[in-house]
Amino acid sequence: MNALKDALVITRRQLLQLARVPEVLIFSTIQPVMFVLLFRYVFGGSINTGQPGGYVQLLMPGIFVQTTAFTLAATASGLAEDMTKGLIDRFRSLPISRSALVFGRTLGDGLLNIVVLFVMGVAGFIVGWRPTSGIFKISLAFIFLLAFGYALSWVGIFAGLSARDARVVQNMSFLITFPLTFLSNAFAPTTGMPRALQYFAEWNPVSTMVAACRELFGLKNQFGATAGSFPSEHPLTMSLIYMVIILVIFVPLSVRKYNNANKK
Amino acid sequence: MKSIIAEGLVKTYRKGEVKALDGLSLDVEEGTVLSVLGPNGAGKTTVVRILTTLLTPDSGSASVAGIDVIKHPEKVREIIGLSGQYAAVDETLTGWDNLVMFGRLYHLGKKASIARADELLERFSLSESARRPIKTYSGGMRRRLDLAASLIVQPKVLFLDEPTTGLDPRGRQEMWGVIEELVKGGVTLLLTTQYLDEADQLADDIVVVDHGKVIARGTSDALKRQVGGERLEIVVDQAHVGQTLEIVGRVSGATATLDEGLRRISAPVTTGSTALVEVLRALDDAQIHPLDVGLKRPSLDDVFMSLTGHVAEDAATVEQAGKGFKGKKEKKEKNREKGGRS
Numbered sequence: 001m002n003a004l005k006d007a008l009v010i011t012r013r014q015l016l017q018l019a020r021v022p023e024v025l026i027f028s029t030i031q032p033v034m035f036v037l038l039f040r041y042v043f044g045g046s047i048n049t050g051q052p053g054g055y056v057q058l059l060m061p062g063i064f065v066q067t068t069a070f071t072l073a074a075t076a077s078g079l080a081e082d083m084t085k086g087l088i089d090r091f092r093s094l095p096i097s098r099s100a101l102v103f104g105r106t107l108g109d110g111l112l113n114i115v116v117l118f119v120m121g122v123a124g125f126i127v128g129w130r131p132t133s134g135i136f137k138i139s140l141a142f143i144f145l146l147a148f149g150y151a152l153s154w155v156g157i158f159a160g161l162s163a164r165d166a167r168v169v170q171n172m173s174f175l176i177t178f179p180l181t182f183l184s185n186a187f188a189p190t191t192g193m194p195r196a197l198q199y200f201a202e203w204n205p206v207s208t209m210v211a212a213c214r215e216l217f218g219l220k221n222q223f224g225a226t227a228g229s230f231p232s233e234h235p236l237t238m239s240l241i242y243m244v245i246i247l248v249i250f251v252p253l254s255v256r257k258y259n260n261a262n263k264k
Numbered sequence: 265m266k267s268i269i270a271e272g273l274v275k276t277y278r279k280g281e282v283k284a285l286d287g288l289s290l291d292v293e294e295g296t297v298l299s300v301l302g303p304n305g306a307g308k309t310t311v312v313r314i315l316t317t318l319l320t321p322d323s324g325s326a327s328v329a330g331i332d333v334i335k336h337p338e339k340v341r342e343i344i345g346l347s348g349q350y351a352a353v354d355e356t357l358t359g360w361d362n363l364v365m366f367g368r369l370y371h372l373g374k375k376a377s378i379a380r381a382d383e384l385l386e387r388f389s390l391s392e393s394a395r396r397p398i399k400t401y402s403g404g405m406r407r408r409l410d411l412a413a414s415l416i417v418q419p420k421v422l423f424l425d426e427p428t429t430g431l432d433p434r435g436r437q438e439m440w441g442v443i444e445e446l447v448k449g450g451v452t453l454l455l456t457t458q459y460l461d462e463a464d465q466l467a468d469d470i471v472v473v474d475h476g477k478v479i480a481r482g483t484s485d486a487l488k489r490q491v492g493g494e495r496l497e498i499v500v501d502q503a504h505v506g507q508t509l510e511i512v513g514r515v516s517g518a519t520a521t522l523d524e525g526l527r528r529i530s531a532p533v534t535t536g537s538t539a540l541v542e543v544l545r546a547l548d549d550a551q552i553h554p555l556d557v558g559l560k561r562p563s564l565d566d567v568f569m570s571l572t573g574h575v576a577e578d579a580a581t582v583e584q585a586g587k588g589f590k591g592k593k594e595k596k597e598k599n600r601e602k603g604g605r606s
Contacts (some may be wrong), residue, residue, distance in 0.1 A: 086352035095341040
């Protein structure tokens, strides 16, 4: 019970940080909204989806997934900063559960994601995004996105605890997540990619997430590649498998890393 | 009763290449202050990190208030306070936010955490800045806040790792005042420092460490006697060098030495300022007007010279290999995370 309470104190700390420096939250939401607008109006006109509602319907799930993936960089750099400032040492010298800090941080990231996804949803709605699957499936899609973001924030924690400098890890996370979100079906059909990339894009967790969200929002996933492969046939199942894999690997790794931080 | 005991601590980094601790032993009597004195890289931080359960030694044993730090780290954490080399607090948050947060992490409950935060802020003269983010604090204020955070639950044993490194003279004075208050309250304190005068001011006992070993132990007076106490230094015109040498030698009762380039005459003295006044009087009688006079107190370098025969070299590489508060020095340009997720 105490462990959960400790974790919530840490979550509260993260929310307080946002309250003290609101710019962080503002930039965290402006960037994805900017992506929505850019893609919607730059590519939207020239990509023919043959689907009612146009490109923006396919675009929004892609940007939702991309944004949750980008959370990783903020988590990682936040943790790295705590490390270099000696805060992690202080936490570790306190009589609190060793997993409270990392667990609390992932909860905070989850809350932040709720806000960001909500703002993006509103922005999407304004520029013509209209999910058609009904409130239940739409909610399910968002829960799915939050779960994905949650799993990824454990990756961010591990990266942050392994890093020596906040800026380095932030840039590195970005260098990985950025291509990962583009080598997918998020913004364009994978069929236009070279063969090798097509396979990659098909099995990319970002693609399975995007495809799953498209289904849940009531769309046919047109940007998927070769029909018949497992990930494109069962994007929901595949995404869940990915999340479980990520959590199974990175939760224990992160907790161990935290316990041994600086022990080298 | 001994409050802190460390025996034969060994800690190596990079698979044994770097020896941070090489069989270090020390102990601290309950209610007293021990200062661990040594240059950068001597192993000071590593000792503190082992005693505060942040690091496991390769071999050796240690206990705090009778509790084994390796076997029962969680119990040790309940009774210690640690304030590191760098203020380990959340800079984005206010001083008050930080203390309340730490209070809650010590499971004080909301009300008690708030009350304790207010009390500590008052005690460390931080009440006025309580609602400002820590980034706006001066170095001295940050350190005081950091210290406050380590005192949330009256610790039985307190560890301060270089509490004044990097502070300006005023900040140091203030910090010393705060620490002296604490010591009066009866806490057992282990304090690391690079400054002999700091150890002098605050500690009952001093251990001098170098290359991961204790090379001397004693009260500050005893150590200084070993070094040879203070030195009288006088600079005069070339014309008066000979005469001054004679006078200084007579008053100090020791052989005065001359630095020819600087025309500086110096000699060890045991009577401090009395000797200084005597020499000045004698010089005045001889109508010699010194260009510069001074009493030089033995520095850490002098202690090292006399104990090890080498100067206190800066073995920063060792320190960097192993300690946790690393990377802070390079981080002076506060790299505030601006864009969040960009």
